[in-house]
Amino acid sequence: MWLQETIQLRPKGRGFHLITPEILQQLPGLSRVRRGLCHFFLQHTSASLAINENADPDVRSDLESFVNRLAPEDAPYFLHTTEGPDDMPAHIKAVLIGGELTLPVTDGRLNLGTWQGVYLCEHRDRGGSRRIIATIQGEGDA
Amino acid sequence: MWLQETIQLRPKGRGFHLITPEILQQLPGLSRVRRGLCHFFLQHTSASLAINENADPDVRSDLESFVNRLAPEDAPYFLHTTEGPDDMPAHIKAVLIGGELTLPVTDGRLNLGTWQGVYLCEHRDRGGSRRIIATIQGEGDA
């Protein structure tokens, strides 16, 4: 059983955003998978996907503070500067965090830990709507 | 052919740990897969999975030293501090390194390079037992 869907995310400001509900809402077919995997692929080079804590929003705020210190804007050695000061740091963050996730599916649901959620990490000031290709495979009849 | 197993790891101290044997011991079904993939998903937000050198233990020690300098405890801008000074750095390291791996399976074995092993990167001082959901798929009759 294979499903492949395009998920379109609403535009988000720069920062780390919990998107588990927004993703699941666009994947009704997931409920029919008894045992399998769901792969998410972000078709962009200046945003990331990650898994982390779904509870305290301060975790997401601290992550944003951290990556801004890790890859600051206007580093004097940057050559790729024509698309704005937030662009090259965004590419760096995207390479470090990564833009794809594979998650286990069990009995029609993402088999996440209690405190886990899916993050869109938006590294541009105005990244616009982001697109994810979701590919689900597994044994059916959940 | 689909297999899905829960792997429970013994508690480990903070640091980078080679867990290839501990994982394989809990996946007897792997030997029946001729050609496929094995996915490991850590159900936690303050530890990571990675692939790196399986030989010199100094590599794992240097990695621990590096990440502690990269994401130091008690950064003055952290807001998420109630769970202890090792907690927010643990979330940061988990997001950067990641908590899931997909590995090729060939003739009943993980098809790793000669010097590669699977690491559990324990970012908490006392993280306790960690749980991995392993999902194996492939062509059978190894």
Place this chain on the structure above:
Amino acid sequence: MWLQETIQLRPKGRGFHLITPEILQQLPGLSRVRRGLCHFFLQHTSASLAINENADPDVRSDLESFVNRLAPEDAPYFLHTTEGPDDMPAHIKAVLIGGELTLPVTDGRLNLGTWQGVYLCEHRDRGGSRRIIATIQGEGDA
């Protein structure tokens, strides 16, 4: 439908290299997959695979500059130094960026965004030829 191939990359100097054409040339079977996934696994511990911008080469140059500042050679606390000053930083970069990718396949092609390409991130001065295990699965008859 399962395919598993070994891809051998030509030796590359230290830096970030766009390898999409070099990979695809060695995967003729991909064109027969209508809907599926392609997994790339690098069998080495001092190089990485990543997805990022395929257009301006300055992005790749800035990424190399960034990771060299992030994990500098000759850090005084490194213990693993016998394989040369570029070795331990290479392991660190490999753990942070990661050595495997899963990409969606649609109608016989990798379903990448317009500006996305596959990178080999070579972290050694002379890493030699690198080997990737490619595993393709999906529904056939593209």
